[in-house]
Amino acid sequence: MRVLNPDFFERPALEVAGELLDKYLFTRVNGRKCGGRVVETEAYMGPEDRASHAACGLTARNSLMYGPAGVSYVYLCYGMHFCFNVVCGEESTPGAVLIRALEPETGVDEMKRRRGGKVLRELASGPAKLTQALGIDMRHNGLKLPAVEIYLAASGIPPRAFLRGPRVGISKSVSLNYRFFIKDCRFVSGHRQRGGALQ
């Protein structure tokens, strides 16, 4: 295992999103280590990306997206769900990658407990499910990765084939293929893998 440092994220989010597939995401919350392989991500860019939080310029909420790469960006969605992103790209150039799903491997029992005893496949197959399973909330906003509570790492496993397609749950910039996911992986969000050209 090789821990990913900030320089890994000092590239456009669109590039990092594909690179993060098959990397490992770990958290240590309340002393309990959980994690697994990332199988689905989405890139969010600057003003040219209308679905991005940075679409309307700098605000108090999205300011982290304009900061240095490798910092966590966590926000509350629909008043009840948290989503976990990592800031990418050069400073003052807004960008981030949303981690949407992972394949649970470490701390499965704890993740099941946090998720109300769901089956393995339902533990982290969606951005809000993932944060719930890993114990991520607003306390983890603005962490410089790697941190004790959250870090990403690469392993020696050979990367799997992945697909690229439209993002999920947005109404703007729908035509952009900014979503990346492992081909034929049952741990990605949704019932089926929509869209996508093989990379």
Added chain:
DNA sequence: TTTCCGATTGGCT
């Protein structure tokens, strides 16, 4: 200060 609405999920029809 008020209103609108979202990078979602899960339960019900």
Added chain:
DNA sequence: GCCAATCGGAAAC
């Protein structure tokens, strides 16, 4: 397939 839950940021007034 449809819809409620729930709340903070951002824009409108």
